[in-house]
Amino acid sequence: MSTDATLKERGNLFEIAQGQVEKAFQARNIDADVHEILRQPKNELIINFPVRLDDGRFHIFKGYRIQHNNLLGPFKGGIRYHQEANLDEMKALAVWMTYKSAMHDIPFGGAKGGIKFDPHAHSADELQRITRRFTHALGNNIGPEWDIPAPDVGTNEQTMVWMMDTYMNVTLNEKNAVRRVVTGKSITSGGSHFRREATGQGIVHCITDWARDNKFRMDGCRITVQGFGNVGSHCARLLCKLGASLVAAGDYRGYIHNPEGLNPHRLAEHVASTGSVVEYQGAQAITRDEFFQVECDIFVPAALELEVGEKEAKALTCKLVAEGANGPTYPEAERILHERGIHVIPDVLCNSGGVVVSYYEWLQNKRSERWDSEIVQQKLEQRMRNTYAQVRQYAQHYDLDWRTACYGMALERLQTAYAERGIFP
Numbered sequence: 001m002s003t004d005a006t007l008k009e010r011g012n013l014f015e016i017a018q019g020q021v022e023k024a025f026q027a028r029n030i031d032a033d034v035h036e037i038l039r040q041p042k043n044e045l046i047i048n049f050p051v052r053l054d055d056g057r058f059h060i061f062k063g064y065r066i067q068h069n070n071l072l073g074p075f076k077g078g079i080r081y082h083q084e085a086n087l088d089e090m091k092a093l094a095v096w097m098t099y100k101s102a103m104h105d106i107p108f109g110g111a112k113g114g115i116k117f118d119p120h121a122h123s124a125d126e127l128q129r130i131t132r133r134f135t136h137a138l139g140n141n142i143g144p145e146w147d148i149p150a151p152d153v154g155t156n157e158q159t160m161v162w163m164m165d166t167y168m169n170v171t172l173n174e175k176n177a178v179r180r181v182v183t184g185k186s187i188t189s190g191g192s193h194f195r196r197e198a199t200g201q202g203i204v205h206c207i208t209d210w211a212r213d214n215k216f217r218m219d220g221c222r223i224t225v226q227g228f229g230n231v232g233s234h235c236a237r238l239l240c241k242l243g244a245s246l247v248a249a250g251d252y253r254g255y256i257h258n259p260e261g262l263n264p265h266r267l268a269e270h271v272a273s274t275g276s277v278v279e280y281q282g283a284q285a286i287t288r289d290e291f292f293q294v295e296c297d298i299f300v301p302a303a304l305e306l307e308v309g310e311k312e313a314k315a316l317t318c319k320l321v322a323e324g325a326n327g328p329t330y331p332e333a334e335r336i337l338h339e340r341g342i343h344v345i346p347d348v349l350c351n352s353g354g355v356v357v358s359y360y361e362w363l364q365n366k367r368s369e370r371w372d373s374e375i376v377q378q379k380l381e382q383r384m385r386n387t388y389a390q391v392r393q394y395a396q397h398y399d400l401d402w403r404t405a406c407y408g409m410a411l412e413r414l415q416t417a418y419a420e421r422g423i424f425p
C-alpha cells in the first residue's frame, strides 16, 4: 500500500528526476526557455473508471497517462500496473522517456502511464476488462502518430494486444493502420521479433562495451540481479551465455543465493510457474540485506525505482552497477558508488534497448513489414554501441558523469529543435 509516509521515506521520484536533469541544464548551459518548457509534462491525465469484477461487484480504478514532450516525435512510453503507481512516479518515468529517445536520436517523445492496482490479485478475465476499459477511457489521448504505449512493470505482450485490439475496434476506418498504437505486442499480433529480449540485450551491450573499455573479463564473472521479470531474467540469461555466473537474484517475495551459480533458464521457468524466485531448488534463501552484500562483479537492478540507497551503496561489493530498472539509485547513493570507484551505467542509456526495438516494431507496422530476428538484433546492437560510444566521448569531452552526459546530449538535440521551430503562435 502506498502511503504518504512511504512516499516521503522513498523520496519523490519526480523531484529526483528533475534534479538529475537540472545538473545537465547547468553543465551545458541550456537555454532558460527550453528549461522552463521541459520542467513540467505537457499533459497529465488521470482517469477514474469502473470495472466489473468476477464476483459481480464494481470497482473504481485510477489510471494515469503523462505526456511529457513530443517535440521530436509522438509521445512514447510504458504502461505500468502496480499498487503503488502514483502521479509523481509517472511524471518522472515520462521525463526519462523524453531524454532516452532524444539521446538515441529516435523520433519519439516521452510519456508514461499505468493503473494503480496489484495485477497479481486479479484473474485474467478481470485484467482483460481493466485493460480494455482503461484503453477506451484513454480514447484519442493515445494514437499511432500521437502517443504509443508499451509494456512496463506488471504488463506484458498480452496487455498490449488487448490495448491494440480495443483501439482497433473503436477505429472506424483502416483498422490495420492503427496496429502500431502500441509496441511490445506478441509477434503474431504485429509485434517485432526480439522486442521481448531487447531491454535485457541492450543492458548486455552496455556491459560488454564497459568490459572492453575496462579490460574486464566477462567469462567467469559473478552477477547479481534484483527483479527477475522481463528485464532481469533476459539480462541474466544473456550474460550467462557470455560466461557470467548468476550468484544471487531476488524479487518482491524474496532473495536467493548460490555461490556456485544459478541456472537462469531454469530459474525463469520456476518464476513462470510460481510467480517468484523464492523456493527455487538449488539455492539458499537470503535476506534483502544479505543480497546487497553478496560478493559479485556486476549488479543489475531490474526491479523498481529507488532500491539502492546509502546503505545498499555502502554494502555492494561489485565493480559495476548496470541500471536495468528506471531510477533504481538515489542521488546520494550514486555519490557513494562513485567515491567507492564503482561504475554506474545509467538507466537512460542502459535500459534503452526496449525503446529502440519498440521504434523498430512501430516502423515495421507502419511499412507492413516483418524483419527477421537477426536484422533486429544487428540494428539494436549497432544503435546501442553507437550511442554508448557517443556518451563516452561526450562525458570525456565535457568532463561529466555519464548520467549527466546522456541528458546533456539529449538536451542539446531538444534545444536545437526548439531553436529551429520556435514556439507557436
Ligand code: NAD
Binding pocket: 151, 152, 153, 154, 155, 199, 226, 227, 228, 229, 230, 231, 232, 250, 251, 252, 253, 302, 303, 304, 305, 324, 325, 326, 327, 351, 352, 354, 355
Ligand atoms: P516485470 O513486471 O516484468 O518485472 C519486475 C520484477 O521486479 C519482478 O521480478 C518483480 O517481482 C520485481 N519486484 C517488484 N517489486 C519489487 C521489490 N519491491 N523488490 C524486489 N523486486 C521487486 O517488469 P520489467 O518490465 O522487467 O521492468 C523492470 C524495470 O525495468 C522497471 O523499472 C521498468 O520501468 C524498467 N524497464 C522496463 C523495460 C521493458 O521493456 N519492459 C524497458 C526499460 C525499462
